[in-house]
Amino acid sequence: MAKSRNNLLGVGGQRKKLSRAEQQGAGSARGADRKAAEDKKQELVRKMRERAEAQAATTAEPAADQDSPAQS
Template identity: 70%
Template sequence: MAKSRNNLLGVGGQRKKLSRADQHGAGQGRTADRASAESRKQDLLKKMRERSQSADTSEE
């Protein structure tokens, strides 16, 4: 069968591929995990900045 030049299927970008769990509504837990991981990362960055600032002031 020859390709049709008038077939525009797939034009306009691609859809996000969802896992079976996400298709059945199990995506909420994953977003909560990401949010908690992001908050832990922010806390760690804050601590690292505070340590580096205190090290800079003690060297001066």
């Protein structure tokens, strides 16, 4: 039997059960946890970029020094 394309019952997952506090408009702890996780991720990305830039600068300096005397 072919699967019905018009029957979308159950598509899209289930809804999250709201706590009483969330129903009354209070912020959830889940939102705060996501914010903290996002902040940690941004800090990690910033540190990784700084390390990559520092490493690129140290590897670029000797190459630049080697090219200068060879051109003279």
